[in-house]
Amino acid sequence: MLVVCSQSQMIEFTVDCFSDSYKYQIHLFLLFLIIYVNIILGNITVFTCITLDSHLHTPMYIFLGCLSIVDILSTSNIFPKFLSMLLTQRKTITFNGCMTQLYFFIYFTCTEFFLLAVMAYDRYVAICHPLHYVTLMSKKHCTWFLVGTWLAAALEPILHTVFIVNLSYCSSLEVNHFFCDISPLLKLSCNDTIHVEIATYVLGAIVGLSAFTLTLSSYVFIINTILSIKSADGRQKAFFTCASHLTSVIIFYGTSLSLHVKPTKTYEPTQDKIFSLLYIILIPVLNPFIYTVKNEQFKEAFRRLGRNAKRE
Template sequence: MIGRKNLTTVTEFIILGFPEFPDLQIPLFLLFLLIYLIILMGNLTIIALTCLGPRLHTPMYFFLCNLSFLDISSTSVTFPKLLDILLRKKQRISISGCFAQLYLFVALAAEEFFLLTVMAYDRYVAICHPLHYRMIINKRLCVLMATGSWILGFLYPVTHTVLFSLLSFCESNEINHFFCDYSALLKLSCSSASTIEIVTYVVAVFIAGPCFISTLVSYVYIISTILTIHSREGRRKAFSTCSSHLTVVILYYGTLMCLYMKPASMQSLDQNKLFSLLNNVLIPLLNPLIYSLNNKAVKAALRKVLTRKPVLTDTQRRRSSQKQ
């Protein structure tokens, strides 16, 4: 059990980053800076196209816009500190700053569970009940589902973040990770962490479990419906409307399973660091590509924005006609 008094003697943590590559800190900084900029540019492009393209003012792209904002937020929780570590060796972080980073990282990860589940339901209604889609997935329901996802995501980590603040850290303060990771912090604690582990697993089962099952059931119905379509072209069009989301779901749950669905005896901090990096980089980096490369509406909106002619004022039109 966690003691009533916090016997913490550690006042700050040291995030090691990637000490395995002492001679590659600057190249790693440049690589991660490039990745971060691509993530920002790609997801901001999706948000801008959704706002500017009238054809993209639909529930699917409304949720995609939320997902892009989520990807920007999640990488911004970890990447700025990582870049600071690699460039300026600013490895120190206060205990409160560390817990804040942990809370935001877990909250945004939980939000992705909820948002992907909502998007799966949207695709289920679009394919299985196309005639009633506009009536069921209306603007009010979209806002309610998106808002509910954000609220639940930020409520999810409150309990075990509070429990983390009650732990004692009285020995090493070096975090062998690139951010304040859950498993890395537990290894540093010199007090019992059994309560946190139980609470975390119980809450995760009640949160991630229903999200995963709901998404799985939605795609069982979606695939069953697609298989009943007689024409090949009809099946192709139906599948194309959900293929991007399905790809993102597989990538997201796949990396999480590699990270957490392993026996404790097989887990190592170096492996957890690698899979955490993949999860923190791969999903936000690929999401804009996945949703745009196979999406005619997004590509059409992008072409329209890129080829849009500037609007001339009356004065500019007169000057142009005089020159001609």
């Protein structure tokens, strides 16, 4: 039976998740609950430590604190609903809820693109223009960078969401995914979605390429400066200051490109679910470790907070 749903009607999508077997759903629920709790605790720890310790109130750590907030919000946009579906087996989401989830998924993705680019610029200034660092990365400049990042990221998903809101959905309302993403929603539409796909790629390219260009150009200058340092210890020290960020950038762009750079007609549910999981989970799980495990300044700040907490 053909079902054509106008956007004035309140409709619900059924989200496939991963398995129809309740036993496996419970196992998946426990696994993803542990992962989600670790993401929240890890990133809250980083953000709290940066917020409470005045020694970490520098641009690099302020940006890292914002990155932790983005990671918390991006996973919280998807995981609570996903976990609820696994536990209760009620795998429905309203049309408005689906569009809201889609908007914020794109929003936080764009925010991370821009934020990683700003962090790359911060490392470029620190390594290539250390004498001008205080001027170029003043509190005023940092504030404008962060405001610009959040505002620019908020504008980009609007067109994506408007296009998809105005599609008609036919035959099946089953989203073959574990959250509302662009490709599985386009697959459900009975409209010709080629214009939406083109707009999606164009807008994505504008955001992705602009952020990637700034990030790449920053690292070209950084690497050139590091190679020109005569002292081996100096080169090692300079590289260490940007190694964690470079690792995060490689993982983020690698998972992002594998997920988004392909046409909707090549959408393969099982493969895309796996890539989406890696994309949504990997960066938020790893970031707290990437940026802090070998960071003596952060570890010392963490120990100071622990000592202060014991005194109180």
